[in-house]
Amino acid sequence: MYQSVSCVDFKEVLPEVCNAVQEADFISIDGEFTGISDGPSVSALTNGLDTPEERYTKLRKHSMNFLLFQFGLCTFRYEPNQSSYVTKAFNFYIFPKPFSRTSPDIKFICQSSSIDFLASQGFDFNKVFRSGIPYLTQEEESQLREQYEERRSQINGAGTVLYTPTAGMGFCNVPEDQRDFIRMVELLDTKLMASTQPYKEIISNTSLAELHKQLREKPFRSPTTECPEGLQSYDTSTEQLHEAGYDAFITGLCFISMANYLGSFLTPPKSHISARSKLLEPFYNKLFLMRVIDIPYLNMSGPDLQPKRDHVLYVTFPKEWKTSDLYQLFSAFGNIQVSWIDDTSAFVCLSQTEQVQIAMNTSRYAESYCIQTYAEYMQSRQKSTHTSRRWTDDGWADTSYSAAAMTTCRRRRSLGSPQPIRVKVKGAADTRRGRRRRRRRRREQQREQVCRNAHTCHVTRSLHKLMS
Amino acid sequence: MYQSVSCVDFKEVLPEVCNAVQEADFISIDGEFTGISDGPSVSALTNGLDTPEERYTKLRKHSMNFLLFQFGLCTFRYEPNQSSYVTKAFNFYIFPKPFSRTSPDIKFICQSSSIDFLASQGFDFNKVFRSGIPYLTQEEESQLREQYEERRSQINGAGTVLYTPTAGMGFCNVPEDQRDFIRMVELLDTKLMASTQPYKEIISNTSLAELHKQLREKPFRSPTTECPEGLQSYDTSTEQLHEAGYDAFITGLCFISMANYLGSFLTPPKSHISARSKLLEPFYNKLFLMRVIDIPYLNMSGPDLQPKRDHVLYVTFPKEWKTSDLYQLFSAFGNIQVSWIDDTSAFVCLSQTEQVQIAMNTSRYAESYCIQTYAEYMQSRQKSTHTSRRWTDDGWADTSYSAAAMTTCRRRRSLGSPQPIRVKVKGAADTRRGRRRRRRRRREQQREQVCRNAHTCHVTRSLHKLMS
Numbered sequence: 001m002y003q004s005v006s007c008v009d010f011k012e013v014l015p016e017v018c019n020a021v022q023e024a025d026f027i028s029i030d031g032e033f034t035g036i037s038d039g040p041s042v043s044a045l046t047n048g049l050d051t052p053e054e055r056y057t058k059l060r061k062h063s064m065n066f067l068l069f070q071f072g073l074c075t076f077r078y079e080p081n082q083s084s085y086v087t088k089a090f091n092f093y094i095f096p097k098p099f100s101r102t103s104p105d106i107k108f109i110c111q112s113s114s115i116d117f118l119a120s121q122g123f124d125f126n127k128v129f130r131s132g133i134p135y136l137t138q139e140e141e142s143q144l145r146e147q148y149e150e151r152r153s154q155i156n157g158a159g160t161v162l163y164t165p166t167a168g169m170g171f172c173n174v175p176e177d178q179r180d181f182i183r184m185v186e187l188l189d190t191k192l193m194a195s196t197q198p199y200k201e202i203i204s205n206t207s208l209a210e211l212h213k214q215l216r217e218k219p220f221r222s223p224t225t226e227c228p229e230g231l232q233s234y235d236t237s238t239e240q241l242h243e244a245g246y247d248a249f250i251t252g253l254c255f256i257s258m259a260n261y262l263g264s265f266l267t268p269p270k271s272h273i274s275a276r277s278k279l280l281e282p283f284y285n286k287l288f289l290m291r292v293i294d295i296p297y298l299n300m301s302g303p304d305l306q307p308k309r310d311h312v313l314y315v316t317f318p319k320e321w322k323t324s325d326l327y328q329l330f331s332a333f334g335n336i337q338v339s340w341i342d343d344t345s346a347f348v349c350l351s352q353t354e355q356v357q358i359a360m361n362t363s364r365y366a367e368s369y370c371i372q373t374y375a376e377y378m379q380s381r382q383k384s385t386h387t388s389r390r391w392t393d394d395g396w397a398d399t400s401y402s403a404a405a406m407t408t409c410r411r412r413r414s415l416g417s418p419q420p421i422r423v424k425v426k427g428a429a430d431t432r433r434g435r436r437r438r439r440r441r442r443r444e445q446q447r448e449q450v451c452r453n454a455h456t457c458h459v460t461r462s463l464h465k466l467m468s
Numbered sequence: 469m470y471q472s473v474s475c476v477d478f479k480e481v482l483p484e485v486c487n488a489v490q491e492a493d494f495i496s497i498d499g500e501f502t503g504i505s506d507g508p509s510v511s512a513l514t515n516g517l518d519t520p521e522e523r524y525t526k527l528r529k530h531s532m533n534f535l536l537f538q539f540g541l542c543t544f545r546y547e548p549n550q551s552s553y554v555t556k557a558f559n560f561y562i563f564p565k566p567f568s569r570t571s572p573d574i575k576f577i578c579q580s581s582s583i584d585f586l587a588s589q590g591f592d593f594n595k596v597f598r599s600g601i602p603y604l605t606q607e608e609e610s611q612l613r614e615q616y617e618e619r620r621s622q623i624n625g626a627g628t629v630l631y632t633p634t635a636g637m638g639f640c641n642v643p644e645d646q647r648d649f650i651r652m653v654e655l656l657d658t659k660l661m662a663s664t665q666p667y668k669e670i671i672s673n674t675s676l677a678e679l680h681k682q683l684r685e686k687p688f689r690s691p692t693t694e695c696p697e698g699l700q701s702y703d704t705s706t707e708q709l710h711e712a713g714y715d716a717f718i719t720g721l722c723f724i725s726m727a728n729y730l731g732s733f734l735t736p737p738k739s740h741i742s743a744r745s746k747l748l749e750p751f752y753n754k755l756f757l758m759r760v761i762d763i764p765y766l767n768m769s770g771p772d773l774q775p776k777r778d779h780v781l782y783v784t785f786p787k788e789w790k791t792s793d794l795y796q797l798f799s800a801f802g803n804i805q806v807s808w809i810d811d812t813s814a815f816v817c818l819s820q821t822e823q824v825q826i827a828m829n830t831s832r833y834a835e836s837y838c839i840q841t842y843a844e845y846m847q848s849r850q851k852s853t854h855t856s857r858r859w860t861d862d863g864w865a866d867t868s869y870s871a872a873a874m875t876t877c878r879r880r881r882s883l884g885s886p887q888p889i890r891v892k893v894k895g896a897a898d899t900r901r902g903r904r905r906r907r908r909r910r911r912e913q914q915r916e917q918v919c920r921n922a923h924t925c926h927v928t929r930s931l932h933k934l935m936s
Contacts, residue, residue: 038575067578097584106580107506110535113573115597116565125593129583 002089002227002234002245006131007097013090017073020088024075026188026275028255030247032070032118035111037062048291048339049312049347049374052298052305055289067108069094069128072244076225076252076275083272084224085256089234091245093124095132102147104140121242188280190254192288192297198265199258209241212250215257219264221271223256293339293349311353314377317369319343329369333359347374470557470695470702470713474599475565481558485541488556492543494656494743496723498715500538500586503579505530516759516807517780517815517842520766520773523757535576537562537596540712544693544720544743551740552692553724557702559713561592563600571604571612589710656748658722660756660765666733667726677709680718683725687732689739691724761807761817779821782845785837787811797837801827815842 005013021027036042039062046055074089096106119125136144193199194206203214216222236253240246255275262279263270273279286297294307315326323338326348330336337349350356356373363371372380473481489495504510507530514523542557564574587593604612661667662674671682684690704721708714723743730747731738741747754765762775783794791806794816798804805817818824824841831839840848 034578035575041573095583096580098581105509107503107577108580109575109577110502111573111575112564113566115563119594119598125597126587129593130587 002091002249004091004093004245005133006093006127007133008131010092010133016088017090020075020090021073023077025078025085026252026255027073027075028190028248028252029074030072030244030251031068032123032242032244033063033066033068033114035063035066035109035114038065038109038111043291046291047341047347048293048337049309049349050289050292052289052292052295055292056298065107065109066111067094067096067106069132070123070244072246072248074245074248074252076256078272078274079226082224082226084226085252087225087227087249087252089245089249091243093128093132095128095134096136097132097134099134099136099144103136103144118242123242186284187287187300188255188283189286189288189297190251190258192286193258193283194254195288196283196296199261208247208251208254209239211254212236215254220257220261223253223260225253293337309374311350311356312374313348313350313356313359314345314372314374315348315369316345321369330359470559470717472559472561472713473601474561474595475601476599478560478601484556485558488543488558489541491545493546493553494720494723495541495543496716496720497542498540498712498719499536500540500591500710500712501531501534501536501582503531503534503577503582506533506577506579511759514759515809515815516761516805517777517817518757518760520757520760520763523760524766533575533577534579535562535564535574537600538591538712540714540716542713542716542720544724546740546742547694550692550694552694553720555693555695555717555720557713557717559711561596561600563596563602564604565600565602567602567604567612570615572608586710591710654752655755655768656723656751657754657756657765658719658726660754661726661751662722663756664751664764667729676715676719676722677707679722680704683722688725688729691721691728693721761805777842779818779824780842781816781818781824781827782813782840782842783816783837784813789837798827 003013003016005017037045037059039045042059045058045062050058071092071094072089073092074087077086078084079086096104096108098105190211191206191208194203194211202219203211205211205214214220234240234246234249236250259273259275259277259280260271262277263273285300285302287300289295289298294309295305298304315329317325321344323340326338326346327336330348330350333350333352333355335351339347339349341347350359359371360373363369471481471484473485505513505527507513510527513526513530518526539560539562540557541560542555545554546552547554564572564576566573658679659674659676662671662679670687671679673679673682682688702708702714702717704718727741727743727745727748728739730745731741753768753770755768757763757766762777763773766772783797785793789812791808794806794814795804798816798818801818801820801823803819807815807817809815818827827839828841831837
């Protein structure tokens with residue numbers, strides 16, 4: 001079953017939604033937002049050596065003012081007799097229409113590339129802005145109720161009773177405290193699953209559309225699904241990609257295919273693996289981390305992985321430097337890997353840990369650049385109390401990381417000094433090339449960012465704890 | 469003639485638009501934006517005693533991140549033989565769709581009350597986001613051209629020629645420098661006109677829709693208009709209010725009615741007054757200032773009015789104070805007028821200038837509040853270098869005005885002190901009532917703000933200088 005829900009039918013549909021969730025073995029969700037980053041592009045913002053904490057903080061900082069204006073929810077219940085799943089998909093249009101003149105007047109940001117992307121997918125902006133489901137936070141609701149009661153008492157108890165969607169949500173028994181909710185729910189990220197063993201080797205592209213395509217071919221099997229009689233169902237042959245309800249639906253299908261695949265390793269093999277199976281526990285509550293070199297996921301229910309980074313150097317240098325300058329600087333060390341932090345600093349991964357000490361020694365008298373071990377860098381970061389990053393218009397950072405680094409780096413002062421230096425540095429005369437280089441880098445980053453539009457992290461939630 | 473223009477037909481229609489502008493006696497414009505203020509509500513932001521400069525700065529500060537996504541333009545040419553106007557109205561849908569991955573990715577703010585208002589008027593969001601006319605600033609254009617040339621040279625001159633709308637605008641002969649443009653154009657604000665003599669007494673409501681209604685009745689006359697054969701025209705009987713093209717159209721009609729009305733004062737009376745008539749010069753280049761007590765307009769081509777404000781006091785007080793506390797404080801002076809600046813300061817207009825000195829004397833030993841003359845206040849403001857206002861979440865200001873005031877106000881320190889004071893001050897126990905009061909005030913302000921949605925300042929431009 002597939003249903004598009006707006007303010008017109010929300011009240012009527014809500015009990016149906018709650019029942020479907022109650023009955024479900026698992027549910028899958030997806031969301032469409034008005035943008036991704038209100039600061040620099042996500043790829044300019046993030047770094048291959050971010051810690052999960054850093055990554056979370058960075059993304060959160062630049063995404064809080066966007067609007068979730070379409071929410072997809074799909075419920076899946078397994079029917080052992082038909083050995084098929086009964087699915088119910090809901091596609092909610094959401095808009096914070098001011099409830100009254102006294103209720104909050106939300107301001108939200110739109111990012112033209114994201115809006116353009118959704119427009120190209122046929123997103124119905126008229127439907128969301130004309131009949132989106134209004135909502136309030138619990139705080140806003142109680143404020144509004146207070147005002148309302150106040151006015152009512154002024155006019156001697158007359159007036160109708162206030163209705164707000166959040167009030168309606170009451171009979172879903174969603175815990176007051178969101179953390180309790182997370183604790184009760186087990187979350188499973190199909191994108192992480194697909195990029196982990198045993199799927200990693202078989203699945204080349206984990207974007208939802210591609211993943212869904214690959215999971216319909218051997219060694220995987222598409223699950224058989226049905227939906228209650230006479231109700232509209234999504235048809236995977238006519239894709240409605242990036243409609244939240246449809247994306248939630250195929251996210252669930254992907255999960256089932258991958259889960260069942262695990263059954264083929266059992267003796268005897270099993271064709272159906274339930275969402276509650278122990279086999280799936282390794283994947284629970286881990287969120288995919290995009291483009292982090294050595295940490296695959298953010299762990300929601302335990303300490304994060306602490307990869308060894310003793311082969312990593314933190315290098316600061318004049319803003320004229322290009323990647324090639326870094327390769328030249330470390331040419332003696334064979335293969336290196338460069339992760340830019342901003343215009344004047346980067347992480348450099350050496351191929352062998354032994355090289356670190358050599359690099360540190362040779363750099364001791366360098367005038368133009370400065371090297372710290374990853375450990376030193378992390379230490380100096382902890383020292384620096386606030387690491388608030390100020391971004392320049394074109395998305396580059398005056399990063400307080402380097403500021404922190406300075407506290408432990410004697411020679412930082414002489415960066416970009418005119419004195420002769422170990423590696424070739426482009427001077428003022430070359431700023432044009434400098435601009436080009438930055439532009440070229442930015443171009444790559446923008447390309448990646450646009451791709452990210454397709455890379456919503458798909459999530460399924462197994463609710464058995466909630467229901468037991 | 470009425471034409472809706474999107475990226476589909478922009479290139480084709482543009483020459484037509486330019487010709488219509490060239491032929492016109494005057495043109496009228498209107499715009500639809502994604503919001504009004506990204507900070508506090510306009511009425512919380514503004515004050516009845518703002519100077520035109522202050523008002524401009526405040527409104528500018530909180531409106532720069534909204535998007536103009538519909539632009540209305542209507543041209544009017546008088547036909548002496550038919551003694552009627554030929555009108556051509558254009559309704560442009562505009563959206564900064566990224567031209568390529570390397571071109572700017574605009575972030576813009578939407579205000580839910582404004583979006584909801586436009587939705588309720590049937591605004592077509594799908595059309596604007598799917599096929600709005602893309603654009604670049606001249607700077608963005610030249611950057612993009614540079615990048616493009618760069619890439620072309622890399623691939624040896626191959627590739628198609630870059631086209632951007634702004635490039636297309638070239639053959640409109642719009643001066644490079646915007647100030648030159650303003651200098652060449654004469655701007656006339658029909659809202660200001662309607663709220664000035666001789667219309668002021670006759671016209672009760674100057675919102676565009678109401679204005680248009682009243683100008684169709686005696687003593688005014690609706691102008692006769694025609695549009696080129698077989699072209700769609702707006703029909704004022706089926707209103708399309710808040711479609712920019714339609715609003716521009718009726719703005720022009722309002723202007724003609726008001727202009728011709730001036731002719732009735734001539735001997736012999738004239739039924740047609742041209743946009744170039746000397747009679748209209750008093751209205752040129754003056755922009756309506758909403759809710760400023762003693763300054764009706766912002767003068768674009770000359771010094772602003774400097775009304776006497778020697779009966780005005782600047783009063784600072786504890787944040788618990790309400791308007792009634794101020795009335796009580798000044799009860800001895802008869803009628804007063806209070807304009808709130810923020811939670812701890814307000815302007816108070818006394819009915820007689822002589823009262824000012826008395827107020828100053830009696831206030832000399834006040835512990836809880838502080839009074840300055842308007843002159844002192846302005847002086848202290850000039851002293852304070854940066855008057856950047858920090859707004860709290862609920863839209864109230866820690867205003868650096870009061871900070872400035874402190875420099876010349878010895879007793880400011882003791883504001884809100886527990887010592888006995890001249891007027892009753894609500895204590896901490898009463899913060900609930902305080903909140904209510906603030907909420908009530910905010911409610912009024914929000915009401916006014918929502919009204920402002922209908923109050924786009926209507927503008928007509930007489931282009932004869934541009935064309936002579």
